[in-house]
Amino acid sequence: MTTTRSRGRSVGAQRVALWIGLTLGAIFAGFPALWMLLSSFKPNTEIFQFPPTFLPDTFTIGAYTDILTNPEKLRFFINSYLVAGAVVLLTLLAGIMAGYALSRFQFPLKSLLNTVVISVQAVPPITLLIPYFGLVVWLKLYDSLWALVLTYMVATIPYAILMMTGYFNTIPRELDEAVKVDGGNTMRTLWQVLVPIARPGIVSVGAYTFMVAWNEFLFALTLTQSRENRTVPVGIQLLMGEHSFKWSEMMAMSVLGCLPVLVLFLIFQRQFVSGMTAGAVKS
CATH class of the missing domain: 1.10.3720.10 (MetI-like)
Structure with a gap:
C-alpha cells in the first residue's frame, strides 16, 4: 500500500514538474509575439519611453x-x-x-x-x-x-x-x-x-x-x-x-x-x- 502511494506521489510530482516546464516554455516562446502585438497598438513615441510599458498607455490602430x-x-x-x-x-x-x-x-x-x-x-x-x-x-x-x-x-x-x-x-x-x-x-x-x-x-x-x-x-x-x-x-x-x-x-x-x-x-x-x-x- 505504501509503495502504491509513493508511486502515485512520484507520478503526481512528475506531472506538476512537466506542467511547470511547459508553462515556462510557453511564456518564453509566446512573450515576444505578445510584446510585438501590444507594441503594434502603441504610438511610435511610446515604444521608446523608459521605463517601458507592457500595455499601451495610448491605444491606437494608426500603424x-x-x-x-x-x-x-x-x-x-x-x-x-x-x-x-x-x-x-x-x-x-x-x-x-x-x-x-x-x-x-x-x-x-x-x-x-x-x-x-x-x-x-x-x-x-x-x-x-x-x-x-x-x-x-x-x-x-x-x-x-x-x-x-x-x-x-x-x-x-x-x-x-x-x-x-x-x-x-x-x-x-x-x-x-x-x-x-x-x-x-x-x-x-x-x-x-x-x-x-x-x-x-x-x-x-x-x-x-x-x-x-x-x-x-x-x-x-x-x-x-x-x-x-x-x-x-x-x-x-x-x-x-x-x-x-x-x-x-x-x-x-x-x-x-x-x-x-x-x-x-x-x-x-x-x-x-x-x-x-x-x-x-x-x-
Whole structure:
C-alpha cells in the first residue's frame, strides 16, 4: 500500500514538474509575439519611453491604418501571396508526380536520384546565394517575382519529393492494381485514387512550402531591387530609415505577416501533423 502511494506521489510530482516546464516554455516562446502585438497598438513615441510599458498607455490602430491604406505597403503583401501561391502549386505538382514515380516504379539511377534529392536538402542556402544571383541575372529574371519563385522551388521541391515518396509508400499497392484491372491508366491511378488518399501529406507539404516562401528574407532582398517587387519580410526591413525607425508600423506589419501562416496552421493542424508523421517513414 505504501509503495502504491509513493508511486502515485512520484507520478503526481512528475506531472506538476512537466506542467511547470511547459508553462515556462510557453511564456518564453509566446512573450515576444505578445510584446510585438501590444507594441503594434502603441504610438511610435511610446515604444521608446523608459521605463517601458507592457500595455499601451495610448491605444491606437494608426500603424495598421497607415499600412492598409498605403498602396506601396499593400503591394508587399500581394507580392508575398503571389510568390508563395505559385511556389506551393508548382512544388506540389512536381512533388506529387516525382514522389509517385519514386514510390511505384523501378528505373535506372533511381538510387542516385534519391541521393541527389537528399544532398540538395543538406546544402545550406546561404552558400548558394551568389550562384543563384549570377544565374538569375543570366536568365534576365533579376528584380522579378519569377526569380523568387524559381529560387524557392529549388529548396522546396526536394522536401516535397521526400515527403510525398514516403507518404505514397504507406498506401497499399493493391489500389494501383485494382485500378488497372478496371482499365485505368497511371494518371488516373495517381490523380483519382492516390491523391485523395494522400491529402494529409499534400496539405503538410503545401503548408510547409507556403511558410518557407512567405517568410524567406535573404533571397528576396538579394534578387529584387525595386520596391514594387519586394515581399513582406523585406518590406518590414524597409521601414528602418536612416535616421528613424517606424517601430509601430514594423510591429503592425509583422503581426499582419504572421496571420496567414497562423491561420493556415490552425485550419490544417491535424492534417499537417498527420502528414508529417506518415511521410517520415523510411522508403
